[in-house]
Amino acid sequence: MFEARPRPALPQIVSLKTYPVRIPFVDGGSGTGGTPGRWHELDMVLIRVEDEDGNIGWGEAFAYFCLEAVRAAVDRMIAPFVVGQSIHDIPTWNLEVQRKLHLFGRYGITLFALSGVDIALWDLAGRRAGMPLWKLLGARSAVDRTAYASLVRYGNAELVATQCRKALDLGYRHIKLHEIAPDIIRRARDVIGPTVSLMVDANCAWSFDETVALRKTFKDCDVLWVEEPIFPPDDYAGLARIEDQGIATGAGENACTAFDFRRLINTVTYPQPSMTKVGGISEFVDVLKSCLEAGKVAMPHTPYFGPGYFATLAVLPLTSPGTLVEYLFVEPESWLTATPQPVGGVLGASDGFGIGFEPDQEVIKQYSVLT
Template identity: 45%
Template structure:
């Protein structure tokens, strides 16, 4: 199969989440920014992908159009993982990570979508003999900051059947409120997004153990400080998670020997090809994979397929928001703390043209 065309479709979809919209992104966050990629082969197969684009949509779209797409048209789709590495090498002058890898991630997801569709099977079945058909999902709450709101949203998620809840809280009072709302039987985690100093981490981590947190995510900056993360995990007996901001398996090989949970994000790490390499790294070091997936385009669908195919992936992350629309209205949303793995060709994603037209920018 040869690549006929690569099209980039930037979109913005508003969402509601019950928070002030501040705290998680550099600016107020109220819309899902998506850089959708459509790749068509000469024999008419269409693959869909997207690269991480929150607060960097224009840069990612430009990187795909100007840096990556010109290297693809007319190329054979045979060894996608090898092509991924070729793109990394040919574009390394533009930076090994960040925007460059977000762009490559979008392309790689679309190519794997095509590969599975060509075989008339799902991506999960292409990668595994007996993939899972249902996955445990956890509610990934927004940052509310106010203890009463944290308590309320944690309780709401548990009432909906979630058995694991992740906060994005950084103050002890808010995390305590999350535990109160979730109850003692619920697995509770918090994503600190690198907001604690190492001194603050030493002050707060004993409380994380007392509150029986399932994991603490990116407690300090930088998020890839393997020695600091490993020290906190060993000293306080609470699992540490990191990796949502890491690109390629090379970065994960640094943290895998030190922490329990690796968190590759398929729209950032280098797409399906690098996600699979991270799973191999985790297996080699005895770590586990907790995929990062706070999106609702092809990255969402690809993450479900990958989690179903690789048993080392523990749970599916579901961002606890309500978008104004879903690009593919048939999106499998969690129910009772489980998400169904749809057995459809490719990653399963087929967007509604009317919704694309409505939110295209």
């Protein structure tokens, strides 16, 4: 009888550091809409893990308007489960942390924090292995996927028209609005013409009856999907009723964990996992598997430009060919690193080790937020 060989020891993780960063951006509008105040800055909590051999991994926790709380959650709630540990199986570690932290909630800031650390651990694993994340996860080659221009909410038909024209000039063939007024949605369709795909994200602005009352607008404008039409976003029964009315919906940016997505996937036409909210790479990959099993095409929610964005690109080889990748259509004052941007409306996975993110330390220092 052969004895099982012990698994080779991995170097222990000796540090986890958080870097709260705030980078202003320009979107051509007032920056007002569904946020607590004017949205004109990209808040993010960058996470850096390092092992005793000097290997480094980077992650990002979603932090718009909650940067201080998210950083505290990473430092106080997640870091104790990382520093001093040799983590062989990241998905198992992720689930164990979820179990230990379930008293603090399985949505929102707790999962934002866990997502960021999970990304950093996978980046570290890829760098240790000397290969891109997609290859570490079993994909055979890098791929390109179609990107769509995700416009912010303007509430003004002519501003929307201007941004739509700009997106067309850059080669986009898919555009998403964050508008709720029928006349603005119709104006956008008039500008982009009949051959460009149009999506509408309501950010839970309507009731069921209001959504159904807009069915003619959606049909006339050939809307590919209506995203998060009703509140609350996890009213999956309500989304199913809207789908029954012939309105294709997208949802999932506010769903956390693959467990939650298994309840959502069979409800909507387009599941939309968010790398920095769902639980990181471990949960995101599990969601992709569930989508494949259900015959659904995942449409990643990706309105950020740090390691969460890089991690999303790094798992594109695991997505369906029909996957559309969200690209936030704004202009940051600075970039954390050389950031892949759509060319002709196309994005792709890189060959860089891990998630391929190498930050500019001077940019981190310049835009650091002391909390």
